[in-house]
Amino acid sequence: MDHYHREARRKGGADPLVLDTEVTGLRKTGDGYQVEMVSGGERFSVEARVVINSAGLHADSVAEMAGIDVDEAGYRIHWCKGDYFSLTGKPPTRMLVYPPPPLDEASLGIHTVPDLTGRLKFGPNAYYVNEISYKVKSSRDEFWRDIVRYLPMIEKKDLQPDMSGIRAKLQAPGKSVKDFVINHEEGKGYPSLINLIGIESPGLTCAPTIGKMVGEMIEELL
Secondary structure (H helix, E strand, O other), X not given: OHHHHHHHHHXXXXXXXXXXXXXXXXXXXOOOEEEEEEEOOEEEEEEEOOEEEOOHHHHHHHHHHHOOOHHHHXXXXXXXXXXXXXXXXXXXXXXXXXXXXXXOOOOOXXXXXXXXXXXXXXXXXXXXXXXXXXXXXXXXXXXXXXXXXXXXXXXXXXXXXXXXXXXXXXXXXXXXXXXXXXXXXXXXXXXXXXXXXXXXXXXXXXXXHHHHHHHHHHHHHO
């Protein structure tokens, strides 16, 4: 984000980032949208010709603010958490290793994740949650049992809780896989509103390309 911020300023654009700010309202006006926000207890609003909703875990809430029925549209996000454990000592491999086959339809299974420091992590698992908390809550036993299926030399005592993340899944618990959404909502009566909803792992990986695609959509609107 710092890179894109610097690039925008280098190209002569106004400061494009307003940080630590919550969107609290989104209302269609005559030829655009009024976006209501709060930052540091201060409320303010801006008028926008085009709105791109890429609010991650809260993208469905922002779409709902505009007036879209997120359940009818299939935009309801389900928070799916994944924990990671790190390995102490020398890693037995420095590459990605995936379990065959995955044990859980909501993830690719607990796999190896080498990082830039040379450490090896394992994860993520997948379990649905109703609140946002990044504390690792999974048990060491659960992780170890999955890991030794394909790396039997790993000892349980060498696994330590490391980090967690939360996916913005469109796939509800027990339901089939759903792809993420990139949609101009003109057909729903919201011209110049572009929703990016359910952007989880594959979407994050190709975020620059998605950004280019959305930029081309905007050029057609302006």
